[in-house]
Amino acid sequence: MSTQDVVNAGGDALAARKPTGNGVFSTVADYLRGPWCIAIYTWREGIRKKTLMGFLILSLLVIFGSTFLSAFLDPSAESDMELKLIKDICVTTISIFGVLITIFISASVVPNESENKVIYTVLSKPVRRVQYLLGKFLGVQFIIIVNLALMGGLFFIALYLRQWVLPTLLLWSILLTYFEFLIISAFTFAISCAATSSVLPTIGGLFIYITGTLTEYLKDVEVRSGQSGEFFDEMIGWLAYGLRNVLPNLQHFSLKMQILDRAPNDPPTDVLIPHLMAYGLIYAVSGFIMAYLIFRRKEL
Amino acid sequence: MKRYPHIMLFAALVASLAVGSVQGCHLRHLREAEAFYRWLLAAATHERLFRDDAGEFSDKELFDTVARKIESDIADWEVEDDQADEDVSTLSRVAGDRRHDHALWNYARGRTLKEERRRFLQLARERKLSYARDIDYAEAQAGGVNLFNLFFGFRKVAANFVWIQVDRYWHQGMMYRMIPLMKTCVLLDPNFIDAYLLGAWHLSYNATAKMPDTPPALKRWHPKYQVCLGEKELYYYLAIDFLKDGISKNPRNYKLYFDLGFAVYKNKLSDYPNAIRYLREAVRQPHDRWVPRQLYICMELNGQYAEALAGWQDYVKRFPGTDIAQEVGPRFIQRNTALIYELRAEEAFAAAAAATDPQEAEARRQEAYDYEQRAIQIWTEMKEPYAEYRLARLHALHLTEENRYMEAVAMLDKARWENPANFDDASDLMIEIKLRGGLPLSVSEKKAVLRREAGDICQGMPEDIRRQRLEEAKAAGVQHDPELLESLE
Numbered sequence: 001m002s003t004q005d006v007v008n009a010g011g012d013a014l015a016a017r018k019p020t021g022n023g024v025f026s027t028v029a030d031y032l033r034g035p036w037c038i039a040i041y042t043w044r045e046g047i048r049k050k051t052l053m054g055f056l057i058l059s060l061l062v063i064f065g066s067t068f069l070s071a072f073l074d075p076s077a078e079s080d081m082e083l084k085l086i087k088d089i090c091v092t093t094i095s096i097f098g099v100l101i102t103i104f105i106s107a108s109v110v111p112n113e114s115e116n117k118v119i120y121t122v123l124s125k126p127v128r129r130v131q132y133l134l135g136k137f138l139g140v141q142f143i144i145i146v147n148l149a150l151m152g153g154l155f156f157i158a159l160y161l162r163q164w165v166l167p168t169l170l171l172w173s174i175l176l177t178y179f180e181f182l183i184i185s186a187f188t189f190a191i192s193c194a195a196t197s198s199v200l201p202t203i204g205g206l207f208i209y210i211t212g213t214l215t216e217y218l219k220d221v222e223v224r225s226g227q228s229g230e231f232f233d234e235m236i237g238w239l240a241y242g243l244r245n246v247l248p249n250l251q252h253f254s255l256k257m258q259i260l261d262r263a264p265n266d267p268p269t270d271v272l273i274p275h276l277m278a279y280g281l282i283y284a285v286s287g288f289i290m291a292y293l294i295f296r297r298k299e300l
Numbered sequence: 301m302k303r304y305p306h307i308m309l310f311a312a313l314v315a316s317l318a319v320g321s322v323q324g325c326h327l328r329h330l331r332e333a334e335a336f337y338r339w340l341l342a343a344a345t346h347e348r349l350f351r352d353d354a355g356e357f358s359d360k361e362l363f364d365t366v367a368r369k370i371e372s373d374i375a376d377w378e379v380e381d382d383q384a385d386e387d388v389s390t391l392s393r394v395a396g397d398r399r400h401d402h403a404l405w406n407y408a409r410g411r412t413l414k415e416e417r418r419r420f421l422q423l424a425r426e427r428k429l430s431y432a433r434d435i436d437y438a439e440a441q442a443g444g445v446n447l448f449n450l451f452f453g454f455r456k457v458a459a460n461f462v463w464i465q466v467d468r469y470w471h472q473g474m475m476y477r478m479i480p481l482m483k484t485c486v487l488l489d490p491n492f493i494d495a496y497l498l499g500a501w502h503l504s505y506n507a508t509a510k511m512p513d514t515p516p517a518l519k520r521w522h523p524k525y526q527v528c529l530g531e532k533e534l535y536y537y538l539a540i541d542f543l544k545d546g547i548s549k550n551p552r553n554y555k556l557y558f559d560l561g562f563a564v565y566k567n568k569l570s571d572y573p574n575a576i577r578y579l580r581e582a583v584r585q586p587h588d589r590w591v592p593r594q595l596y597i598c599m600e601l602n603g604q605y606a607e608a609l610a611g612w613q614d615y616v617k618r619f620p621g622t623d624i625a626q627e628v629g630p631r632f633i634q635r636n637t638a639l640i641y642e643l644r645a646e647e648a649f650a651a652a653a654a655a656t657d658p659q660e661a662e663a664r665r666q667e668a669y670d671y672e673q674r675a676i677q678i679w680t681e682m683k684e685p686y687a688e689y690r691l692a693r694l695h696a697l698h699l700t701e702e703n704r705y706m707e708a709v710a711m712l713d714k715a716r717w718e719n720p721a722n723f724d725d726a727s728d729l730m731i732e733i734k735l736r737g738g739l740p741l742s743v744s745e746k747k748a749v750l751r752r753e754a755g756d757i758c759q760g761m762p763e764d765i766r767r768q769r770l771e772e773a774k775a776a777g778v779q780h781d782p783e784l785l786e787s788l789e
Contacts, residue, residue, distance in 0.1 A: 069464075081463070081494045088456045095454070223425065245321045252327045257456060261491055267334050267405045275330065279323045286316040293309050 034127050035135035042139020046105055047146070055104070056147055059097035063090050063154045067162075083162055087260050090155040094148070094177060095256075101147050102181040103205030106188035108198035109136050110295075115197065129296050137189055137288055144181050148174060172273060173256045179280030180253040184209055186287025187248075193295040212250035218243055248283045252276060333409030335424070335437040336417045340366065340408060342431040344395030345551040348388055349581065350544055359429045366416050367391035370407060377403075380584065398552055398585060434490040434549050459489035466499075475507045479538070486546070496546030497559055504539035504564050508532045516751055521760035528758030536568045554591060557582035562594045572602035589619065593628075600636055605643060609636035631682065638678035638690065645671035689719040693729065705737030 046052060066089040110133075113119040122132060152174040159167040188205035195201050218240040225237030255272055343363040367389040374390055379397045394400050407413055424432040462485045469478045482499040486492055514530020522529045525537050543560040550556060561578030565571045579595040592615060599608035616629040648668030655661035676694060679687040692715035699708035709730050716726035731745050741749065756769045 081498070084492070084494060085460050088460050092454045092457045245324060246317055248320065249324055249327075252324075252331065261456075267337050267401075267408075272327070272330055272334075275323065275327055279320065279327055282316060282320040282323055286313060286320055289309060289313045289316060293306065293313060296309075297306075 031131070032134075034131045035138060038122070038127070038132060038135025039138035039142060042109055042136050043142040043146075046109070046139065046143040049105075049108075051104060052101060052143070052147075055097050055101050056150065059093050059151050060154055062093045062097075063151060063158060066090055066093070067158055083159075084261065086158055086162060088257075090158065091173065091257055091260060094151045094155065094174070098144070098148055098151065098177060098181055099184060099209055102144050102185045103188050103202055103209065104198075105143050106140050106185040107192045107195075107201030107205050109140055110189070110192045111195050111198045111201065130292055133193070133288070133292055133295055137186075137291070140185055140189065141182070144185060145178065148178055148181070169259050172269075173259050176253055176256040176259070176273065176276055179277050180250055180256070182280045183248045183250065183283045183287070184212070186284040187290070190287050190291035190294060193291045193298065209250070212248050215244060215247050215249040216251055218247075248279075252279065330409065331437045332417060332421060333405075335432070335435045336413070336420050337405050337408035338435045339420060339424075339429065339432050340391075340404065341395055341551050342435075342548045344389075344392040345548055346431065348392040348396055349547070349577075351388075353544070359431050362416065362419060362423060362429070363391075364389070365419075366413060369416065370412065373412075374400075374403075395551075396581075396584065401552075431548060434487070455488045456492075459485050459492055459495070462488065463492070463495055466495075470502060470506065475502070478502060482542070486549075490549040493546065493550060493553055493555060496543060496550075497555055500539040500543045500546075500559055501563065503535050503542060504568050508535045516758065519758040521758055521762070521765075526765075528756075528761070536564055539564050539568075552585050554582040554585040554587040557585065558587070558591050558594070561598070566594070566598055566601075572598050576602055576604070589622075589624070593624065596632065600632075600639070603643075605636045605639045609633060609640065612636065631684070634678050634682055635686065638675045638682075638687075641671045641675035641678070642690070642694070645669075645675065685719045686721070689715050689722045689726070693726070696729065696733070700733050700736065703737070705733055705739055708733050709739065 066086045069085055069089065110119075113122070119132075123129065152170065156167060156170055159170060184205060187208045188201055191204040191208075192198065192201035221240040222237050222244065225240060226234045253276060255269060255276065258266065259269055339359070340363075343359045346359075347363065371390055374394050377390075377394050377400060379393045380399065395404060408417070420429070420432070423429045424435075427433070462481055466478050466481045466485060469475075469481065482495065482502070485495045486499070489495070511532040514532050516528070519528040519530045519533070521527075522534070522537070527533075527537075529537065540560065543556055543564065546553075546556045547560070557578045561575045561582060565575035565578065575598045576595065579591065579598055582591045583595055592611060596608045596611040596615070599605075599611065612629050612632045616625045616633070619625045645668045648664050648671060652661045652664035652668060655664055672694065676691065679691045679694075692711055696708040696711040696715075699705075699711065712726045712730045712733070716723045716730075719726075727745075727748070731741065731748060733739075734741055734745070756772075757766055761769075
């Protein structure tokens with residue numbers, strides 16, 4: 001973020017404190033104007049990051065290249081194999097690079113500002129810490145959404161050019177992917193609020209992703225615990241039970257893969273999709289509250 | 301509370317995590333219900349279609365409990381084109397009709413089957429359900445390192461790369477390496493329909509392309525399939541197993557039923573009753589237009605002319621503007637109509653021969669001639685090779701009735717070379733006429749008779765089955781050559 005940007009952000013935020021009208025709506029609008037300005041500047045700053053651009057270009061290349069992988073298959077066999085290959089590779093690419101982008105950006109926005117001392121300039125303006133955090137978090141979400149839209153858009157075009165039918169199910173898949181990223185992003189963001197550099201939150205973000213994917217293992221731990229009858233053994237079982245219920249389970253979002261190859265014997269997905277969206281939002285709120293709890297007492 | 305904002309925030313954090321936990325439990329319930337629903341469909345498909353297959357159906361106990369519990373609720377549900385056996389449960393019948401999928405899904409996630417759902421998860425955890433092994437969530441319940449969490453859920457991509465390797469082996473001609481890899485591929489992605497279809501095609505067509513048909517004397521009894529098989533024929537049954545595995549995991553995909561019925565049972569094994577069985581299932585799922593056409597053709601080949609005729613008439617009515625409805629459909633309608641007349645004529649001739657009253661016998665004979673004339677009229681109008689063959693066949697049968705065996709054989713010999721598609725049918729009839737007229741058989745005809753005699757028994761056959769088949773053959777009038785039987789022992 002350039003010095004001028006910081007001054008502008010602070011100035012806009014200051015302007016945001018001035019009441020513009022009456023009523024609840026205008027109060028909320030006034031309150032959100034500051035975070036909105038910070039979000040916009042976070043987004044501008046984010047899209048300039050070279051590492052992020054590197055991930056994005058790499059993912060776009062893989063998505064584009066997936067169409068050529070079908071050259072390895074036998075052209076005489078009349079099948080939908082090529083289409084399946086493109087779908088699976090693209091969804092996986094979006095998931096892997098999307099997660100990397102999400103973790104990288106969520107882990108770096110706050111620590112980088114601490115390192116650059118920019119945070120002092122912004123917080124010296126009449127901006128509350130919660131507004132600052134909200135702005136940063138929204139900015140991160142904009143970056144994730146834009147990246148996801150770019151990757152999803154290319155995937156959409158690749159699929160459309162193959163089958164000449166609008167792949168509408170892909171939109172649902174991308175939407176679910178975003179809500180999965182929202183959870184990872186919120187908790188990585190919370191860790192980043194406690195850190196002074198982006199290394200620890202990045203590792204933490206990867207850890208969240210891996211544990212979130214393997215939460216079902218805790219059921220196994222729970223079932224196997226207590227066999228010796230010792231208190232410590234049983235306690236592990238209770239702990240596994242508690243963690244399994246409290247930790248977000250990212251495997252629920254595997255529907256994003258399943259939905260693309262929708263088989264006629266699949267149960268209706270319209271039940272699961274709204275529940276998954278709500279699940280993502282609830283854990284995002286938890287992550288944000290956790291971030292604020294850490295950040296509000298942080299000495300700057 | 302303003303004095304203690306951190307308590308408020310902490311309470312909000314705990315509350316949001318609690319709400320998240322509740323939502324997580326709800327999602328888990330839905331996923332458990334989804335796994336249970338998929339298992340119900342797979343187990344119902346097994347009971348309806350594959351229960352005669354060898355091997356133990358370990359899921360039976362739980363499936364029967366579920367079937368009994370909802371029996372009264374679903375007893376009056378209508379099932380479209382139900383061809384299942386009498387002793388199949390109502391649940392299996394209902395699960396065969398995709399119109400009831402939503403209702404079954406509601407049962408799977410509802411309170412009625414709560415206890416069975418819990419039991420299902422427990423059995424899946426203990427790996428005691430064979431049809432739960434490839435359902436993601438059920439598989440994950442078993443714990444340990446499993447395919448569910450391998451590759452962090454990206455197993456479908458791994459399946460694609462394995463398939464590319466299968467494809468490479470095919471081009472290199474390494475068929476034996478392909479089979480385990482194909483199985484790995486569908487293990488990684490049980491919904492990989494093309495892998496099932498292409499895999500079965502490789503097994504039944506490409507693997508056997510350069511193999512000669514196994515002579516009956518070299519065939520061996522296969523205990524799993526309960527048939528006599530050579531190396532070539534064994535591949536057909538491996539393809540059948542592969543497709544049946546696919547059907548169990550994807551019971552609503554018509555392509556798997558179609559390939560099993562058409563590509564393997566009809567084209568490779570000429571087993572028309574089984575071909576009809578699976579093509580009928582394919583038609584019950586959302587399907588392409590060629591599927592019912594193949595079903596009607598198989599019905600005709602199996603001698604179910606009336607059903608084939610009704611099918612073609614319905615097809616022409618449903619798709620009136622298409623080329624098939626305008627050109628192909630009417631030909632098949634004529635063809636099946638003529639075949640029905642031929643059949644009726646045959647029945648009337650038989651009734652005439654059996655009648656004791658001369659007047660009735662004469663009336664039956666007239667009826668038979670009448671039907672025959674109608675058939676001849678249709679065949680004459682059709683002017684196509686098959687119609688010409690049928691005319692020649694009818695003519696030959698007439699000559700046989702007049703004891704003009706040599707002329708009948710000559711007529712069929714000419715017809716079979718002019719219509720190679722009916723070569724086997726004409727050859728069989730020639731042998732029959734020669735045997736009836738006491739004419740000498742050629743060397744190839746003698747071999748054909750021997751093949752027919754030894755067709756049902758082979759080396760390694762259990763004694764009880766061997767004895768039973770010999771008795772059946774004796775009852776049907778087939779005389780076994782003692783030397784041949786000895787060689788098979």
